[in-house]
Amino acid sequence: MKFSLTEIRAKPGETLSITLKNVGTMPKFSMGHNFVVLAPGLDPATFVNDAAQAVKTDYVPAKYKSHILASTKLLGPGESDTVTFKTPVRSGRYPFVCSFPGHFQVGMKGELIVE
Template identity: 60%
Template sequence: MKTHTTLLLTPLILLAALMAACKPSGSSDSAAAGSGSAAAAPNPYAVAANAAIGKEVELTANDQMKFNLEFFDVEAGQVVRLTLKNVGSMPKMSMGHNLVILVDNVDEQAFVEAAMNAPVTDYVPADMASSVIAHTKLLGPGESDSITFKAPTKKGRYTFICSFPGHFQVGMKGFMVVR
Protein backbone atom coordinates (compact mmCIF):
# COMPACT_ATOMS: atom_id res chain seq x y z
CA MET A 1 0.00 0.00 0.00
CA LYS A 2 2.82 2.41 0.84
CA THR A 3 4.40 1.94 -2.61
CA HIS A 4 1.07 2.50 -4.35
CA THR A 5 0.44 5.74 -2.41
CA THR A 6 3.98 6.95 -3.08
CA LEU A 7 3.56 6.28 -6.80
CA LEU A 8 0.37 8.31 -6.84
CA LEU A 9 1.54 11.21 -4.69
CA THR A 10 5.03 11.75 -6.12
CA PRO A 11 3.88 13.05 -9.52
CA LEU A 12 1.29 15.27 -7.83
CA ILE A 13 3.85 16.74 -5.44
CA LEU A 14 6.29 17.36 -8.29
CA LEU A 15 3.58 18.97 -10.40
CA ALA A 16 2.53 21.26 -7.53
CA ALA A 17 6.13 22.30 -6.88
CA LEU A 18 6.70 22.96 -10.58
CA MET A 19 3.53 25.05 -10.88
CA ALA A 20 4.45 27.09 -7.80
CA ALA A 21 7.96 27.75 -9.11
CA CYS A 22 6.93 28.67 -12.66
CA LYS A 23 4.99 31.92 -12.94
CA PRO A 24 4.54 32.86 -16.60
CA SER A 25 5.92 36.24 -17.68
CA GLY A 26 3.33 38.90 -18.25
CA SER A 27 0.86 37.06 -16.05
CA SER A 28 -2.42 38.67 -15.18
CA ASP A 29 -2.19 41.59 -12.76
CA SER A 30 1.57 41.63 -12.99
CA ALA A 31 3.25 44.49 -11.17
CA ALA A 32 5.43 45.82 -13.99
CA ALA A 33 7.84 44.69 -16.65
CA GLY A 34 11.33 43.50 -15.89
CA SER A 35 10.67 41.78 -12.57
CA GLY A 36 11.93 38.33 -13.57
CA SER A 37 15.70 38.06 -13.29
CA ALA A 38 17.54 38.18 -9.97
CA ALA A 39 20.46 39.89 -11.73
CA ALA A 40 18.24 42.62 -13.20
CA ALA A 41 18.13 46.05 -11.59
CA PRO A 42 15.06 46.71 -9.45
CA ASN A 43 12.15 48.05 -11.49
CA PRO A 44 11.35 51.60 -10.32
CA TYR A 45 7.74 51.19 -11.50
CA ALA A 46 6.98 47.99 -9.58
CA VAL A 47 4.52 48.14 -6.69
CA ALA A 48 3.70 45.85 -3.79
CA ALA A 49 0.81 43.48 -4.35
CA ASN A 50 -1.25 45.21 -1.65
CA ALA A 51 -0.57 48.79 -2.85
CA ALA A 52 -3.56 51.12 -2.81
CA ILE A 53 -4.72 51.85 -6.36
CA GLY A 54 -4.88 55.58 -7.11
CA LYS A 55 -6.22 55.35 -10.67
CA GLU A 56 -7.98 52.68 -12.72
CA VAL A 57 -7.76 52.82 -16.51
CA GLU A 58 -9.60 50.58 -18.97
CA LEU A 59 -8.64 50.34 -22.62
CA THR A 60 -9.81 48.17 -25.48
CA ALA A 61 -8.06 47.02 -28.64
CA ASN A 62 -9.90 45.89 -31.77
CA ASP A 63 -9.48 44.17 -35.15
CA GLN A 64 -9.01 47.57 -36.83
CA MET A 65 -5.72 47.89 -34.89
CA LYS A 66 -6.96 50.75 -32.73
CA PHE A 67 -7.04 51.45 -29.01
CA ASN A 68 -10.26 53.10 -27.83
CA LEU A 69 -8.26 55.85 -26.09
CA GLU A 70 -5.56 58.02 -27.61
CA PHE A 71 -4.37 59.10 -24.15
CA PHE A 72 -5.09 58.86 -20.44
CA ASP A 73 -3.95 61.02 -17.51
CA VAL A 74 -2.30 59.96 -14.26
CA GLU A 75 -0.64 61.82 -11.41
CA ALA A 76 3.13 61.66 -10.98
CA GLY A 77 4.03 58.67 -8.77
CA GLN A 78 0.42 57.43 -8.64
CA VAL A 79 -0.29 53.69 -8.43
CA VAL A 80 -2.21 52.75 -11.58
CA ARG A 81 -4.14 49.63 -12.49
CA LEU A 82 -4.60 49.39 -16.24
CA THR A 83 -6.84 46.79 -17.87
CA LEU A 84 -6.65 46.02 -21.57
CA LYS A 85 -9.36 44.00 -23.30
CA ASN A 86 -9.16 42.65 -26.85
CA VAL A 87 -12.68 43.27 -28.18
CA GLY A 88 -11.83 41.88 -31.62
CA SER A 89 -12.75 38.48 -33.02
CA MET A 90 -9.72 37.60 -35.17
CA PRO A 91 -7.33 34.86 -33.94
CA LYS A 92 -4.51 35.81 -31.57
CA MET A 93 -1.82 34.57 -33.96
CA SER A 94 -2.91 37.09 -36.61
CA MET A 95 -4.46 39.90 -34.54
CA GLY A 96 -3.16 39.63 -30.98
CA HIS A 97 -2.86 42.83 -28.97
CA ASN A 98 -0.80 43.94 -26.01
CA LEU A 99 -0.09 47.30 -24.42
CA VAL A 100 3.47 48.37 -23.64
CA ILE A 101 4.14 51.66 -21.84
CA LEU A 102 7.59 52.97 -22.74
CA VAL A 103 9.88 55.18 -20.68
CA ASP A 104 10.65 58.61 -22.12
CA ASN A 105 13.21 59.04 -24.89
CA VAL A 106 12.92 55.46 -26.18
CA ASP A 107 13.47 54.96 -29.89
CA GLU A 108 9.99 53.55 -30.59
CA GLN A 109 10.95 52.20 -34.02
CA ALA A 110 13.97 50.34 -32.62
CA PHE A 111 11.77 48.90 -29.87
CA VAL A 112 9.11 47.55 -32.26
CA GLU A 113 11.79 46.16 -34.58
CA ALA A 114 13.29 44.23 -31.65
CA ALA A 115 9.78 43.21 -30.56
CA MET A 116 9.18 41.44 -33.89
CA ASN A 117 11.79 38.89 -32.84
CA ALA A 118 10.29 38.30 -29.39
CA PRO A 119 7.11 36.22 -29.84
CA VAL A 120 8.00 34.02 -26.85
CA THR A 121 7.83 37.06 -24.54
CA ASP A 122 4.60 38.40 -26.07
CA TYR A 123 6.55 40.73 -28.38
CA VAL A 124 8.24 42.54 -25.48
CA PRO A 125 12.00 42.08 -25.99
CA ALA A 126 13.65 40.98 -22.73
CA ASP A 127 16.87 42.82 -23.56
CA MET A 128 14.91 46.10 -23.66
CA ALA A 129 13.17 45.68 -20.28
CA SER A 130 14.72 48.93 -19.03
CA SER A 131 12.74 50.74 -21.78
CA VAL A 132 9.41 49.49 -20.41
CA ILE A 133 7.36 50.92 -17.55
CA ALA A 134 4.80 48.10 -17.70
CA HIS A 135 3.13 45.80 -20.22
CA THR A 136 0.21 43.44 -20.56
CA LYS A 137 0.45 39.97 -21.98
CA LEU A 138 -0.53 39.32 -25.59
CA LEU A 139 -4.31 38.93 -25.82
CA GLY A 140 -6.54 36.98 -28.14
CA PRO A 141 -10.21 37.78 -28.85
CA GLY A 142 -12.25 38.34 -25.70
CA GLU A 143 -9.21 38.17 -23.41
CA SER A 144 -8.14 40.85 -20.95
CA ASP A 145 -5.16 41.52 -18.69
CA SER A 146 -4.57 43.96 -15.85
CA ILE A 147 -1.25 45.45 -14.84
CA THR A 148 -0.45 47.50 -11.76
CA PHE A 149 2.47 49.93 -11.73
CA LYS A 150 3.68 53.22 -10.29
CA ALA A 151 3.53 56.12 -12.74
CA PRO A 152 6.81 57.92 -13.34
CA THR A 153 7.54 60.87 -11.04
CA LYS A 154 8.72 62.93 -14.02
CA LYS A 155 5.81 64.77 -15.64
CA GLY A 156 5.35 64.37 -19.38
CA ARG A 157 3.96 62.16 -22.16
CA TYR A 158 4.86 58.48 -22.20
CA THR A 159 4.03 56.48 -25.31
CA PHE A 160 2.04 53.26 -25.08
CA ILE A 161 2.00 50.91 -28.05
CA CYS A 162 0.83 47.53 -29.26
CA SER A 163 4.07 45.76 -30.09
CA PHE A 164 2.48 42.95 -32.12
CA PRO A 165 4.22 43.01 -35.54
CA GLY A 166 2.81 45.71 -37.81
CA HIS A 167 0.40 47.27 -35.33
CA PHE A 168 2.55 50.20 -34.21
CA GLN A 169 3.34 50.98 -37.84
CA VAL A 170 -0.35 51.60 -38.61
CA GLY A 171 -0.76 53.86 -35.60
CA MET A 172 -1.68 51.57 -32.72
CA LYS A 173 -0.29 53.82 -30.02
CA GLY A 174 -1.27 56.52 -27.56
CA PHE A 175 0.07 58.47 -24.60
CA MET A 176 0.00 58.22 -20.84
CA VAL A 177 0.14 61.85 -19.67
CA VAL A 178 1.79 62.23 -16.27
CA ARG A 179 0.70 65.45 -14.53
Protein backbone atom coordinates in the same frame (compact mmCIF):
# COMPACT_ATOMS: atom_id res chain seq x y z
CA MET B 1 -6.06 47.80 -34.71
CA LYS B 2 -6.30 50.68 -32.31
CA PHE B 3 -6.64 51.38 -28.62
CA SER B 4 -9.96 52.84 -27.45
CA LEU B 5 -7.91 55.47 -25.59
CA THR B 6 -5.01 57.25 -27.24
CA GLU B 7 -4.35 59.48 -24.25
CA ILE B 8 -4.22 58.50 -20.61
CA ARG B 9 -3.67 61.29 -18.10
CA ALA B 10 -2.24 60.73 -14.65
CA LYS B 11 -0.42 62.47 -11.82
CA PRO B 12 3.27 61.87 -11.13
CA GLY B 13 3.78 58.87 -8.89
CA GLU B 14 0.16 57.78 -9.17
CA THR B 15 -0.70 54.10 -9.06
CA LEU B 16 -2.60 53.17 -12.20
CA SER B 17 -4.42 49.98 -13.05
CA ILE B 18 -5.03 49.64 -16.75
CA THR B 19 -7.04 46.84 -18.30
CA LEU B 20 -6.62 45.92 -21.92
CA LYS B 21 -9.48 43.93 -23.45
CA ASN B 22 -9.14 42.43 -26.89
CA VAL B 23 -12.62 42.84 -28.38
CA GLY B 24 -11.61 41.34 -31.73
CA THR B 25 -12.48 37.90 -33.03
CA MET B 26 -9.38 36.90 -35.01
CA PRO B 27 -6.96 34.33 -33.55
CA LYS B 28 -4.11 35.47 -31.36
CA PHE B 29 -1.34 34.30 -33.72
CA SER B 30 -2.58 36.59 -36.47
CA MET B 31 -4.18 39.42 -34.46
CA GLY B 32 -2.95 39.43 -30.87
CA HIS B 33 -2.71 42.67 -28.93
CA ASN B 34 -0.78 43.94 -25.96
CA PHE B 35 -0.23 47.24 -24.16
CA VAL B 36 3.33 48.33 -23.46
CA VAL B 37 4.31 51.65 -21.85
CA LEU B 38 7.84 52.74 -22.73
CA ALA B 39 10.30 54.49 -20.47
CA PRO B 40 11.86 57.80 -21.58
CA GLY B 41 14.64 57.44 -24.09
CA LEU B 42 13.29 54.36 -25.82
CA ASP B 43 12.20 55.23 -29.32
CA PRO B 44 8.85 53.50 -30.04
CA ALA B 45 9.69 52.74 -33.68
CA THR B 46 12.99 51.11 -32.68
CA PHE B 47 11.27 49.13 -29.98
CA VAL B 48 8.49 47.74 -32.18
CA ASN B 49 10.98 46.84 -34.92
CA ASP B 50 12.95 44.71 -32.47
CA ALA B 51 9.80 43.46 -30.78
CA ALA B 52 8.53 42.00 -34.07
CA GLN B 53 11.25 39.34 -33.80
CA ALA B 54 10.44 38.43 -30.20
CA VAL B 55 7.57 36.03 -30.85
CA LYS B 56 8.63 33.71 -27.99
CA THR B 57 8.32 36.47 -25.40
CA ASP B 58 4.98 37.79 -26.72
CA TYR B 59 6.71 40.53 -28.74
CA VAL B 60 8.40 42.12 -25.72
CA PRO B 61 12.15 41.49 -26.05
CA ALA B 62 13.86 40.58 -22.77
CA LYS B 63 16.60 43.13 -23.41
CA TYR B 64 14.08 45.95 -23.06
CA LYS B 65 12.70 44.89 -19.68
CA SER B 66 14.34 47.81 -17.89
CA HIS B 67 13.03 50.27 -20.51
CA ILE B 68 9.40 49.36 -20.05
CA LEU B 69 7.15 50.91 -17.42
CA ALA B 70 4.35 48.38 -17.81
CA SER B 71 3.16 45.67 -20.15
CA THR B 72 0.22 43.30 -20.40
CA LYS B 73 0.26 39.80 -21.75
CA LEU B 74 -0.40 39.27 -25.44
CA LEU B 75 -4.15 38.78 -25.70
CA GLY B 76 -6.27 36.69 -28.01
CA PRO B 77 -9.92 37.41 -28.83
CA GLY B 78 -12.09 38.09 -25.79
CA GLU B 79 -9.14 38.01 -23.39
CA SER B 80 -8.19 40.79 -21.01
CA ASP B 81 -5.28 41.56 -18.74
CA THR B 82 -4.74 44.26 -16.12
CA VAL B 83 -1.40 45.83 -15.36
CA THR B 84 -0.83 47.93 -12.23
CA PHE B 85 2.12 50.28 -12.01
CA LYS B 86 3.26 53.58 -10.58
CA THR B 87 3.61 56.46 -13.00
CA PRO B 88 7.01 58.18 -13.17
CA VAL B 89 7.61 61.02 -10.71
CA ARG B 90 8.77 63.19 -13.59
CA SER B 91 6.04 64.72 -15.65
CA GLY B 92 6.20 64.01 -19.34
CA ARG B 93 4.67 62.10 -22.21
CA TYR B 94 5.29 58.39 -22.18
CA PRO B 95 4.40 56.49 -25.35
CA PHE B 96 2.43 53.28 -25.23
CA VAL B 97 2.22 50.79 -28.06
CA CYS B 98 0.89 47.45 -29.14
CA SER B 99 4.02 45.56 -30.12
CA PHE B 100 2.33 42.89 -32.25
CA PRO B 101 4.02 43.19 -35.66
CA GLY B 102 2.60 46.00 -37.77
CA HIS B 103 0.11 47.37 -35.26
CA PHE B 104 2.11 50.39 -34.10
CA GLN B 105 2.68 51.36 -37.73
CA VAL B 106 -1.05 51.53 -38.43
CA GLY B 107 -1.74 53.56 -35.32
CA MET B 108 -2.09 51.18 -32.39
CA LYS B 109 -0.34 53.56 -30.04
CA GLY B 110 -0.94 56.43 -27.64
CA GLU B 111 0.53 58.49 -24.86
CA LEU B 112 0.49 58.38 -21.10
CA ILE B 113 0.60 62.02 -20.08
CA VAL B 114 1.97 62.57 -16.60
CA GLU B 115 1.51 66.10 -15.26
